[in-house]
Amino acid sequence: MRLVNLTPHEIVIHGSTRGGETRASISPEPISARVESKIVPAGMVIGLALVRQIYGETVGLPAPVEGVMLIVSTIVRAANPARADLASPGELIRNSAGQPVGCRGLVIS
Numbered sequence: 452m453r454l455v456n457l458t459p460h461e462i463v464i465h466g467s468t469r470g471g472e473t474r475a476s477i478s479p480e481p482i483s484a485r486v487e488s489k490i491v492p493a494g495m496v497i498g499l500a501l502v503r504q505i506y507g508e509t510v511g512l513p514a515p516v517e518g519v520m521l522i523v524s525t526i527v528r529a530a531n532p533a534r535a536d537l538a539s540p541g542e543l544i545r546n547s548a549g550q551p552v553g554c555r556g557l558v559i560s
Contacts (some may be wrong), residue, residue, distance in 0.1 A: 454538075456522045457484040457511065462540055463553035474553075478523060484512040484523045486530045506530065522557065532560055 456462050456477040466473045488508040494501045511525055515536045525539045540554035 453519050454522055455519055456480060457482070457506075458522060458524055458540075459529075461484045462522055463538070464557060465544060465553050477509075482511050483509055484521070484527045486526050513531050520557075525558070528558070528560060535560070 454477050456479045457458070459479055461479060462477045466478070468556045474485075475552045486509050489505050489507070490555050491505060491514045492500065493503045508524070512521070512523070512527065512531065515534065517534065521537050523537050523539055528537045528539045530532075531537060535547050538557035538559045541556040542554060544553040544555060546552045
């Protein structure tokens with residue numbers, strides 16, 4: 452199985468095998484898959500604007516290819532539940548400053 456990263460960030464995946472910890476770094480492709488969205492006003496609360504984020508079409512997502520799993524954001528995966536070839540980063544691993552430095556495995560639908 453070949454993994455293709457359709458997020459805008461390098462994905463560093465940590466996993467476990469019988470022999471110990473494994474790690475894979477997957478560079479992003481030039482074009483990312485994303486879900487279009489727009490912001491619409493939804494009122495006010497204590498003088499602060501409330502908005503709704505409305506999600507639309509998925510763009511930048513190629514057709515399935517046998518033997519290829521696409522790494523996409525959680526929102527892209529959730530917007531395409533019939534696609535068995537989509538995975539998103541699993542539980543985030545953070546450094547001492549709280550910044551994400553990798554993930555534990557991949558999440559599939």
